[in-house]
Every structure is written in structure tokens, then in C-alpha cells.
Amino acid sequence: MPTLWNGASQSQFRLESMSTSLHHRAIENLGTRIITGELPTGHIMLAEHLEEELQVSRSVVREAVRVLQSLGLVETTKRVGIRVLPPSRWNPFDSQVIRWRLSSDARGAQLRSLIELRSAVEPAAAELAANNAPAQLRRELVDIAHALRDAGHSGDAQKFLELDIAFHSVLLSGSGNEMFANLMGQVAETLTGRTVHGLMPDHPHEGALQWHVDLAEAVAAGDAATARAASEQIMRRTTSRLSGTWTDQPRVFLPVRRS
């Protein structure tokens, strides 16, 4: 009886929590289940079946499926149904997909991918920022670096996290490359995830704090080479500190898709 959504009821409670639109919850539900593997590759669903399973109407299901389709999670075929696509078809840069993967078994693999991407991008961003960033962003970066060092010394974990995110955000924005700047959100996820999961030491590494200051001052001075070097130092340390979380994750070598 697909009636109104009336708070706490229904034993087959599939659309968790409230305060978001129905189609959004449907996306969340299906996306999560696909990425955790509960709905495996090749699994076929029928729109009609989803209606009663999720207790929503056709329009909600259809809009949700459209979005999942644009994320590469499913494809629709007439006379067949809605087919779950293999992970190689998922859009690994979509922030929803990243979020879902971070809260699945593939968390380690997703973290590794993100760290590798950051390790490649941040030094380049540092270089670009040193060459191109507007004066105000350079000043801001220096201020944040100093505040970050202070917070590290005083052991204020919450403030340290905020400043850490701000630092890398400003750096990436300062590159003047909108793709780099957009990684900010993902970086924030990894950083917050790190503290939440207790991977941060009580007092951050003294060298790392100094490298942040060095990086900021190199950017301010327009010294691209030094900025890159400092960024590489930071990323090397970050990588080595986190690499323990994905030692058991096998690498996946995607097939070369020729369309």
C-alpha cells in the first residue's frame, strides 16, 4: 500500500531517516546496496519490484534510477529491466560514489586511491599556486599554516582538523585549476575520516607542521620548486602513515575499455 511516508512504521524499513526527499533516499538506498555488493554486478531489478520494495511510487523510482544511471551504477534495457553495472563502469570521481565506497568494505582501496591522487595533485597544485595564486590567498595560506602549527602544539584536535582542511582547501583553490579545487571536498572526507577513525596521533609530527609552514611561505614567495618539494614531503608522510589501512586491499586493474 504505497501511501504516505508516515514516520516510524513499516517493518521492511528500507528508506532510512527522514528530512530528505523520497527520491534522494531511494538513490542513497540503492547506491549503497550496489556499492557494498548486496546488489551484485549483473543483478537485474524491475522498476515495479523496486516500487513495492522501497514503498514509493514509479516516479520516485524512475528519477532515482536516472541518477544512478548517470553515475554509471546501472543501465536500463527494455524488456530486461534495470541491470547493475560492474565497478569498472562506476564514476570514481563522483562524490556520492566516493562516500558510499568509504563506508563499505572497499574503504581501504578508496582511501588508497584518494591518497595516490592527492599525492599526485597537491605538489602540482603547490607549484601552480606559487606561480599564479592571487596575493590574498597566499597570505591566507601563511596565516593558516601558522595557526595550524600552533594548534598542533597545543593539542587541540578539533581545531587542528579544521585548519588542516582549510590549508589544503586554500592550496588547491590557489592553483587556479577548478578540477584541483574540486578535490577539496574529497580531501575533507579523508581528513575527517582519519580523525574519526582514530588514526591521528595526539600531537602531530613536528616536521609535518613545519613543512606546512615551509609550503605556505614558498607559495607566498613564488618559489614553485620549494613549494612542490614541501608538498611532496607532506604527502609522503601522509601516505606512509595511512598505508597500513589498505595493506590487504588487492589492486584492481581495470580492463581497457575501447568504445
Add this chain to the structure above:
Amino acid sequence: MPTLWNGASQSQFRLESMSTSLHHRAIENLGTRIITGELPTGHIMLAEHLEEELQVSRSVVREAVRVLQSLGLVETTKRVGIRVLPPSRWNPFDSQVIRWRLSSDARGAQLRSLIELRSAVEPAAAELAANNAPAQLRRELVDIAHALRDAGHSGDAQKFLELDIAFHSVLLSGSGNEMFANLMGQVAETLTGRTVHGLMPDHPHEGALQWHVDLAEAVAAGDAATARAASEQIMRRTTSRLSGTWTDQPRVFLPVRRS
């Protein structure tokens, strides 16, 4: 009179070509117009208005708007309508967004972003591939590099393009990082765009051909440092060859979004 879509008719012909679904064409239409700026930031549309403008039904409009919403191009607000979001909210990694930008005035800026991203990522991918790629991919890479050199010498532009795409695809796949591997599609866009727009010389640079071979053989030998160095050479040259196309494009320094 929103009746069936009957081929060539309608003077206000907005949904171009056929053979794709209506909602897909609606996405294409709106996405293009938003990114070219024909529908500027803050512009407000009404679903009802879109229905008659595109000559499609409510459900088609709604599904298209949902997808555009997930791409960060629009937001919907009750009592207001469908609002076009500023470029800083667009998902710059989505392949549709990239494609739309490549065929807009911002083409130069998009190319620069992609090249900068490639320049950061490919050397890292080369390093990872040298350390982790399975034997078969290494062999394949060497074969392609040699074929690429031959094609370069013989001046077969079409074959050269195919092999060039294949080379970078295999390299990125060989990194074992699904985000790197996924850049493949975007790389293909830039490479094809380059030949189509007549930016390729008749005979590719001899040094570049050799660097591809060096890179492949370093990966095959597991020599990460050499592989990275060769990749950096290639990207430096690619950058310098293409930088002319975006000299006039201003860099955009996105605001740091703190949610």
C-alpha cells in the same frame, strides 16, 4: 500539443537529432545551454515552462532536472523553481560536463585543466605501473609503444591517434588506481580533439616517440624512477605544444566553500 515525437517538424526545434531517449536529449540541451552561459548563473526556470519549450512531458523534464541536479548544474526550490548554479558548483570531473565545456567558449580553460591534471597524474601512474602492473599489461605497453613509433614514422595520423590513446589508456589502467584509470576517457577526448582541431604536426616529434618507448620499457623493467621521468618529459612537451590554445583564458580562483 505535446504529442509523439514525429521526426522533422516543429519550428522551435530544440531537442536535436534522434535515436536517444527524450530525457537524454533534454539533459544535453539544458546542460549545453547552462555551460555555454546561455542560461546564466541564477537564472530561474519553471518545470512547466520547460515542458512547452522542449515539447516534452513533465516526467521527462523532471528526470532530466534530477540528473542535472546531481551534476551540480541546477538546484530546485519549492515556490521558486529550477535555479542555475554557478560554475563553482559544477562537478568538473563529470565526463558530460567536460564534454560540454570542451565545446564551449571555455574550451581553452578546460583543456588547460585537463592537461594540468594529466601532467600531475600520468607520472604518478607510470611509477605505480612500474611497481604494480601485471606482466601482460607491461608487455602490451611495450608493444604499443613500438607500434606508435612506427606509425609516427610512417605518418599514419589515424593509426597514430588510436595507438596514442591506447598507450595512455594502458598506462593509466596499469597503475591499479581506478581513479587514474578513469581519466582515460577524458584523455581520449583531449587527444582526439587535438587531431580534429589540426593541432598535430604531420610527423610527431622524434624525441616524444622515443620517450614513449623508454617509458614502456622502464615500466616493463620495473624501473619506477625512469618511468616517471619519461612520463614527465612527455607531459612537458605536450603542455608546451598546447599551451598556445589557452593563453587568453583567465584562471579562476574558486572561493573556498566551507559547508
Add this chain to the structure above:
DNA sequence: GAGTTTTGATGTCTGCACACATCGGTGTCA
């Protein structure tokens, strides 16, 4: 100016017609 009502847009539900890929039966030919 604070609280209340009205209004107008999206959100959701439903029934229907159509397009079309798949499957199975039928007919043809060797």
C-alpha cells in the same frame, strides 16, 4: 515587527498508451 494566512511552485502518486528487445512458435527448405 512578529505572527498568521495565502499562494504558487515542486514533490508524489496513479492510470494509460506506446516502443521495442526478447523469446518461442511456426513455417520453409534441405
Add this chain to the structure above:
DNA sequence: TGACACCGATGTGTGCAGACATCAAAACTC
């Protein structure tokens, strides 16, 4: 008799139309 091509039935996504629910902006009242 068996293999193969054809063709229509079937079932599913796609698209359409209209209704009601919801909720936030805007207008209104006090």
C-alpha cells in the same frame, strides 16, 4: 527429420496527462 529463418506474443522501460500533497516564500493582519 532436422536446421534455420521468420514472425507474432509478451513483458518491460519510456513517455504522457492529470490529480493531490507539501512546503517555503510572500502577502497580510494585528
